Amino acid sequence: MSAFTMPSLGADMDEGVLREWLVGPGDPVRRGDVVAIVETDKAAIEVECFESGTVGRLLVPPGTRVPVGTPLAEIEHGREPAGPARKDTLKPGTRARPAGPEPGKESAGRAANAVDSPARPAPEPSGEAACAGAGPLVRHLAQLRGVDLTALSGTGPGGRITRADVEHAPSPRAPRVRATPYARRLARDLGIDLTAVRGTGDGGAVRGVDVRTAAQGADVRAGAQADAAARPAEFRRESEQRTPPAAPAEEHPGRRTDTMRRAIAELMSRSKREIPHYYLATTIDLTAGQTWLRRINRGRPPADRLVPAALLMKAAALAAREVPALNGYWRDEGFVPGTEINVGVAVSLRQGGLLSPVIHRADTLAPETLMAHLKDLVERARRGRLRGSETTGATLTVTNLGEQGVESVFGVIHPPQVALVGFGAVVERPWARNGMLGVCPVVTVTLAADHRATDGAVGARYLTAVDRLLQRPEEL
Amino acid sequence: MKPLTDAEAASVVKESIAQIVPDADFTGVGPDDRFRDVLELDSLDFLSLVESLSERTGIRIDEEDYPELTTLADATRFLVGRSREATGTSPA
Amino acid sequence: MTATRTRTPAPAAAAEGRTTYRDAMREAMREAMRADERVFLMGEDVGRYGGCFGVSLGLLEEFGPERIRDAPLSESAFVGAGIGAALVGMRPIVEIMTVNFSLLALDQILNNAATLLHMSGGQLEVPIVIRMTTGAGRQLAAQHSHSLEGWYAHIPGLRVLAPATVADARYMLAPALADPDPVLIFEHGSLYNVSAELPAGPGFPGIERAVVRRPGTDVSVITYGGSLPKALAAADDLAEAGISAEVVDLRSLRPLDDATLGDSVARTHRAVVVDEGWRTGSLAAEISARLTEGHFYDLDAPVERVCSAEVPIPYARALEAAALPQADTIVAAARRAVGDPAPARADTADQRPTAGRPS
Numbered sequence: 001m002s003a004f005t006m007p008s009l010g011a012d013m014d015e016g017v018l019r020e021w022l023v024g025p026g027d028p029v030r031r032g033d034v035v036a037i038v039e040t041d042k043a044a045i046e047v048e049c050f051e052s053g054t055v056g057r058l059l060v061p062p063g064t065r066v067p068v069g070t071p072l073a074e075i076e077h078g079r080e081p082a083g084p085a086r087k088d089t090l091k092p093g094t095r096a097r098p099a100g101p102e103p104g105k106e107s108a109g110r111a112a113n114a115v116d117s118p119a120r121p122a123p124e125p126s127g128e129a130a131c132a133g134a135g136p137l138v139r140h141l142a143q144l145r146g147v148d149l150t151a152l153s154g155t156g157p158g159g160r161i162t163r164a165d166v167e168h169a170p171s172p173r174a175p176r177v178r179a180t181p182y183a184r185r186l187a188r189d190l191g192i193d194l195t196a197v198r199g200t201g202d203g204g205a206v207r208g209v210d211v212r213t214a215a216q217g218a219d220v221r222a223g224a225q226a227d228a229a230a231r232p233a234e235f236r237r238e239s240e241q242r243t244p245p246a247a248p249a250e251e252h253p254g255r256r257t258d259t260m261r262r263a264i265a266e267l268m269s270r271s272k273r274e275i276p277h278y279y280l281a282t283t284i285d286l287t288a289g290q291t292w293l294r295r296i297n298r299g300r301p302p303a304d305r306l307v308p309a310a311l312l313m314k315a316a317a318l319a320a321r322e323v324p325a326l327n328g329y330w331r332d333e334g335f336v337p338g339t340e341i342n343v344g345v346a347v348s349l350r351q352g353g354l355l356s357p358v359i360h361r362a363d364t365l366a367p368e369t370l371m372a373h374l375k376d377l378v379e380r381a382r383r384g385r386l387r388g389s390e391t392t393g394a395t396l397t398v399t400n401l402g403e404q405g406v407e408s409v410f411g412v413i414h415p416p417q418v419a420l421v422g423f424g425a426v427v428e429r430p431w432a433r434n435g436m437l438g439v440c441p442v443v444t445v446t447l448a449a450d451h452r453a454t455d456g457a458v459g460a461r462y463l464t465a466v467d468r469l470l471q472r473p474e475e476l
Numbered sequence: 477m478k479p480l481t482d483a484e485a486a487s488v489v490k491e492s493i494a495q496i497v498p499d500a501d502f503t504g505v506g507p508d509d510r511f512r513d514v515l516e517l518d519s520l521d522f523l524s525l526v527e528s529l530s531e532r533t534g535i536r537i538d539e540e541d542y543p544e545l546t547t548l549a550d551a552t553r554f555l556v557g558r559s560r561e562a563t564g565t566s567p568a
Numbered sequence: 569m570t571a572t573r574t575r576t577p578a579p580a581a582a583a584e585g586r587t588t589y590r591d592a593m594r595e596a597m598r599e600a601m602r603a604d605e606r607v608f609l610m611g612e613d614v615g616r617y618g619g620c621f622g623v624s625l626g627l628l629e630e631f632g633p634e635r636i637r638d639a640p641l642s643e644s645a646f647v648g649a650g651i652g653a654a655l656v657g658m659r660p661i662v663e664i665m666t667v668n669f670s671l672l673a674l675d676q677i678l679n680n681a682a683t684l685l686h687m688s689g690g691q692l693e694v695p696i697v698i699r700m701t702t703g704a705g706r707q708l709a710a711q712h713s714h715s716l717e718g719w720y721a722h723i724p725g726l727r728v729l730a731p732a733t734v735a736d737a738r739y740m741l742a743p744a745l746a747d748p749d750p751v752l753i754f755e756h757g758s759l760y761n762v763s764a765e766l767p768a769g770p771g772f773p774g775i776e777r778a779v780v781r782r783p784g785t786d787v788s789v790i791t792y793g794g795s796l797p798k799a800l801a802a803a804d805d806l807a808e809a810g811i812s813a814e815v816v817d818l819r820s821l822r823p824l825d826d827a828t829l830g831d832s833v834a835r836t837h838r839a840v841v842v843d844e845g846w847r848t849g850s851l852a853a854e855i856s857a858r859l860t861e862g863h864f865y866d867l868d869a870p871v872e873r874v875c876s877a878e879v880p881i882p883y884a885r886a887l888e889a890a891a892l893p894q895a896d897t898i899v900a901a902a903r904r905a906v907g908d909p910a911p912a913r914a915d916t917a918d919q920r921p922t923a924g925r926p927s
Contacts, residue, residue, distance in 0.1 A: 182837050182868040201869070201907050208837055208868045297539050302527035305539070307519040350497060350516065378520050403518035 002051060003059075003071035004035065005191040008215045009045050009391045010263075016040050017065045018072055027055045029075065034387060036072065041259035043355055044384035045391060050191055053077045068215075069189035077148065142166045179206035190215040200332055213331065216392075260353040271415050275330075276451040279410050282463045284470055285433070286426055286441040292473035308426050309400050310371035312443065314476045316398045316421045317341050317362035319465035325454045326419040326447075326462055327395045335418065335453040344394030344414060345374065346401075347381045355381045356414060358394045367476055396421065408444040418450035419459075421466075479563045480533065485555040489548060492528035496521050507549040535559060589731075590760040592738035593623050593699075597661060600745055601631050604659060607745060608635040610646055611663030611699075620665045621701060621760050647673035647698065651681050651750075654696040659745050664700035666708075667716045667754065681750040682725030693748040697741065703756040703794045703844055704892055710880035713888075715844040717754040717793070718851035721821040727751045728822040729775055732796035734764040736819060739772040747775075754821075756794025756844075778825035780832065784814030787902045788832040790855055791842035792818035795893055799842050802898035809899075811906055821851060829855065830863050837868035838905040842893050847875035872901040 006016050020037040029035055034046040035055070056074030060066055142149045142161075147169040154161035177194040179187070183206045187194045190211060197214040199206035289311050297305040320327040320341050328338040341363040344356040357377040362370060380386055394414070398421045401409040409422035424444040431440035445466050449459045469476060480488070494500050497515050505514050512522060526545070530537050535558045537545075544554040587595070600607045608631075609624060615638040618625030628636040639646035643664055650662035664670045670677070677698065684692045704713035721728045727747060731737045737755070744751040773779055781796065782803050791799040796817050803813040816832050818824065833839050839859055843852035856871040877891040 180868045181864045182866055185865040202904075207907060294539055302523055302530050302537065305523060305526075307523055309519055348516075350499070375520055375523075378518075379524075400518075404516060405513060 001056060001074055001076045002053075004049055004051070004073040004075050005189065006038065006066050006068050006070045006072055007047055007191050007388050008068045009038070009040050009047070009388050010042070010216070013040050013068060013263075015065055015067045018060045018062055019044055020062050021058055021073075022046075023055045023073075025055050025057060029053060029055055032389075037385075038388075039384070041263050042353065043381065043386055043391075046385060046387040048388055049075065050193065051075050051077070069191065142169075177206060178204060180208065182208045183211045186211040186215075260349075264354060267415065268412050271412050275413050275415060275418075277413060277448050278451045278456055278459065279446065279448050280456065280459045280463055281408055281410075281444055281446040282467060283429075283442050283444045284467045285431060286443050286470065288471050289473045290426070290441045304368075306367055306371045308443070309403070309423070310367050310374055311470070311473055311476060312400065312423045312445075313343060313345070313359070313362060313374065313398055314365070314367050314370050315466050315469040316396070316423075316445075317343050318469050318476065319462050320396050321363050322465045323458060323462040325458050326449060328418060328453075329395070329416040330418050330450055330453050331416055338395030340395065342393045342395045344397035344417070345377060346397060346399035346411075347378050348401075348404075349382060355386070355391075356394060356397055357381050357386050357390045358392065360393065398423070408446050410446055411448045413448055413450055418453040419462075420448045422446040422448070480556050480559040482552055482556055485533075485552040485559070486548065488529065488532050488555065489551045492525055492532060493517075495528055496524050502548075505548060507552075508547050510546050511548055511551075512546065529555065533559060535562065585765050586763040587734055587738070587766050588761055588763045589734050589737045589755075590621065590623055592734045592766065593731075593741070593755065594625065594627065596738050596741035597624065597627065598630065600659075600661070600741055601627075601635060604745070606657065606659040607661065608637060608653075608658065609661045609663065610637040610639050610650055612639055612641055612646075612665055614638060614663050619663065621755075621757065623699075623755075623760070624663070643669050643672035644676055647676040648680065650696050650698070651676055651684075651694055654681075654694045654750075655684070655692055660696050661741075661745070662696060662698045664698060666712050666757075667700050667702040668711050668714055670698075670700050670716070677720070677726070677750070677752070678723055682723050685749060686725065694750050695745070695748050696750045697744045697753060698750065699753045699755060701757045702754045703758060704876070704881040704888060705758045705794065707883060707885055707888060708757075709883040713881035715793075715876065717752075717821055718843065718845040718849075718854075720752050720754075721824075721851055721854075723822070725749065726822060727775070728754070728820070730754045730756070730793040730819060730821050732756070732759065732791075732793050732817050732819070733781075734762060735767055735772065738766055740775055740819075743775045754793060758794045759797075762797070773819075775820055776823075776825065778816055778818045778820065778828040780814060780828070781817045782813070782815040784812040784836065786812045786814075786836055787838040787840060787905050788814045788816055788829070788836045789840045789842060789898060789902060790816045790818065790829060790832070792821060792851075793844070795842045795844050798893060798895045799898055801895040802902065805895060805899045806902055809903070809908070811902060811908065813902055818855075824855065824858065826858055826862060829859065830866075833859055833863050834866045837866055838872075838902075839867070840872040840874060840898060840901045840905055842874045842898055844876050844893060846878050847873055848878060850875055869905045869907065872905050874898050874901045 006018070009016070017039040018036060019039045021035070022037065023029055023033075023035045029049045030052045031048075031050060033049050035049045036047050038045050038047050053075040054077075056076045058073045060070065060072045066072070147166050149161055149166070152161050152165050152169055153159070155165055177197075178199060179194050179197075180201065183197075184194065186192075186208050187197070187206075192211050192214050194206055194211075197206045197210050199210055201207040201210070286308070289308065293306055293308060293311060324337050325335065327341055329336045340361050342358050342360045343362040344358050347355045347357060349355060357380075359365070359370065359373050359377065362373075365373065377386070377390065395417060396419055397411070397414045397417060399409055399411050400423045403425070405425050407424040407427060409424060411420035411422045413420045422445065424446070426441050426443045428439050429442045430437055431442060432438075433440075445463060447459045447463055449462075490502055493502075493511065493515065496517065500515055505511050511517070517525065522542075522545075526537050526542070529535070529545075529551075533555055535555060537558075541554065545551045597607075597609060601609070609627065611619075613620055614624045615628040615633060615636045617638075618628075624636060639649075647662055647664070647670075650660040653660045664673065681694045681696060681698075684694050702717055703715050706713070717728060717730060720726055727744070727749060729736075729740050729744060729751060731740045731753065737759070740753065744753060778790075782800060784803065787806075789799045789803060796815070799815045803815050806813045814832055814836055816829060818829075839856075841852040841855045843850050843855075845851055847853070850873070852873040852875050856873060859867065859871055874893040874897050876893065879891055881891055882888050
């Protein structure tokens with residue numbers, strides 16, 4: 001059994017409010033399923049389960065504010081659903097012939113269970129019943145080795161599972177990760193899969209700072225300050241643990257905006273404090289792009305039409321493929337290129353504030369797909385319905401402030417990313433071409449980039465690439 | 477299908493906008509104000525608005541028509557005009 | 569026991585308002601003898617000679633031969649006599665010249681002082697204080713330079729103190745004398761000439777607790793006695809490299825203040841233990857083990873130890889220096905712990921256990 005914990009949904013998240021359970025005890029869940037809605041300082045986020053199994057007890061009732069890492073629910077890994085029905089019918093110590101899978105048995109009562117179950121008295125430790133065919137030592141050993149006892153047939157007296165049975169069972173565990181004890185503890189607390197964390201310690205060992213980095217995903221603490229920057233967060237967490245958990249939040253309506261303001265303030269201050277920005281701008285003739293858009297939008301119902309932003313976004317992502325030095329992170333005094341091009345989209349919220357949901361692998365998406373993602377993400381960002389995985393992992397951010405009518409935007413880089421691309425408004429301007437003056441739709445694209453990671457020439461190459469790509473919209 | 481009246485068209489426009497900007501305050505939007513700017517609709521919002529108007533009225537709105545949807549007055553006039561054309565060509 | 573009977577010159581007048589470690593210790597004894605007539609000092613050359621390191625200089629004149637007693641050169645005899653005096657209600661301070669010589673009295677200390685309370689069913693208390701010099705760094709060679717306090721810290725029934733500061737030299741003696749059980753005080757020879765302003769009035773943290781001498785956030789450097797100044801110097805160097813080292817002074821080697829050590833490591837997640845004893849079976853080993861037992865899940869790096877090379881402490885100055893923990897070896901260990909290794913240095917190698925000829 002493991003715990004589903006309050007995830008970290010961004011560098012600035014220390015705590016969150018469990019808003020709603022979307023599953024109840026006994027529900028089977030798979031890795032990636034949305035199981036709950038968590039409200040951060042910035043938004044309500046649909047959070048996914050990192051493991052497959054069966055939902056056990058819900059440990060935190062809706063409306064509760066808890067620190068990141070707090071167990072929210074138990075996830076049981078036995079084959080059978082460890083729902084209440086099973087627990088009620090089996091007494092501990094009963095010689096268990098593991099029941100066959102009974103998936104879905106509980107799902108009928110699911111909606112009702114979802115909310116009332118925290119109030120229910122705690123059932124006996126789960127796993128007791130499931131493993132009744134084995135003694136405590138064997139159960140302990142099985143737990144250590146990650147062996148599913150219900151999948152074993154015992155060779156001991158009366159079919160009991162023996163120590164040898166467990167020792168000879170194939171362990172489903174992934175290869176052991178070289179990690180410090182502190183990093184392991186932290187990973188467990190933050191719900192981070194250690195196998196996915198890049199270790200920077202001795203012999204590639206994963207250290208505390210690496211876990212924090214991973215936990216913060218796109219919002220990794222940047223550069224040399226990584227260690228130092230992680231520390232205040234630890235202190236915050238410690239001080240939170242001393243204070244009693246906050247009462248279920250009936251939030252003041254202005255509160256989220258205030259806290260989001262503070263979160264943005266902190267991140268942007270850090271960016272300006274740590275990142276030596278340089279800025280480049282170029283104005284691009286968008287005649288080809290506009291013509292292409294008009295052509296493909298003609299005859300399409302509004303729902304299927306593209307907006308220029310989709311085209312610009314695609315060009316920005318493709319240009320990052322050509323100039324990979326702008327796509328990635330500044331971390332531990334060095335540039336770490338992104339393995340994918342994940343574009344963070346700056347979305348301004350009507351009540352104020354910003355979110356940057358992420359379009360993963362944006363360079364690989366056709367403009368139509370990108371447009372669909374964009375609509376969906378922006379809409380859900382504003383409704384507060386983003387998923388955890390959509391809030392992290394950006395390797396480059398694009399802001400399209402031009403939507404609000406300004407012609408150029410000189411952005412602040414979102415640490416630890418190393419660049420931010422800004423598109424201004426598409427406007428008609430006098431434009432000289434081939435010695436002739438005409439009126440063209442133009443857009444000013446700007447680049448704010450981290451001078452530690454790249455120099456101006458790299459940035460210039462990037463903007464040139466964006467221009468070139470936009471001249472051939474049909475190839476985007 | 478009857479052609480839209482001015483009042484009907486105006487309320488369709490406002491309802492569609494309200495669907496996109498739930499807390500839109502129309503008291504601050506004069507009939508000749510550029511509502512996209514006042515209510516800060518971005519291009520995606522605007523596309524949603526077009527989608528909604530089109531669905532609610534059955535009127536086809538092409539990209540070329542977008543400039544007609546700049547102010548509340550323009551938009552109302554546009555919808556009324558189009559609905560008249562439509563009903564004119566295919567009387568209910 | 570014939571070496572180094574050179575008379576330590578009378579301490580240079582300390583700067584205005586400052587006291588040397590030596591004077592602080594003397595003042596502590598003077599205060600104790602004035603306050604309690606059961607207190608007396610006994611040891612080799614403590615009277616007419618003023619103490620091998622000059623600690624008791626002038627006390628004979630003030631308190632007379634009854635209370636400042638020169639002992640024959642037999643550690644077993646005079647430590648035993650001290651234990652006997654303690655048993656009958658006196659409060660003896662016994663000075664042993666160096667910890668190497670204390671081995672001649674080990675039988676008395678371990679088999680009598682440390683055990684009598686237990687063996688008498690709680691009837692016999694042994695309120696003796698045994699002071700001795702420890703440590704190397706003064707070219708006194710392999711029979712006068714070892715740091716064996718860790719051996720004494722092994723023994724239940726003893727309290728083992730290591731004053732590393734002038735204030736501790738001044739204020740640890742009184743609570744040690746007040747303790748009804750035997751207390752050993754280890755004075756590192758390199759500290760006697762250290763001077764500092766004595767803090768006035770209260771604020772003395774007692775003899776139970778370790779003290780954070782310098783707060784830091786990246787790594788805990790845990791040390792005691794003569795290694796404290798080196799650890800503080802190392803922390804200065806580390807600070808220049810952007811590494812914030814917390815320096816913890818054990819003060820009490822037995823019992824160990826696990827809470828203070830643990831709290832520090834829970835904050836910094838890394839520890840370097842500096843101990844002038846030999847690495848194998850050292851006090852540093854004990855502390856490392858305790859941190860691992862109690863704070864495994866706080867540790868973000870293996871606990872580092874900086875100890876003396878496993879050789880008899882050499883006489884030659886350069887060799888002696890190379891055998892001992894130094895600020896730069898502490899810095900190197902701290903850098904390893906935080907994962908920020910400095911350019912490799914040859915002399916860090918001998919901090920690692922080596923195979924081959926037993927040393």
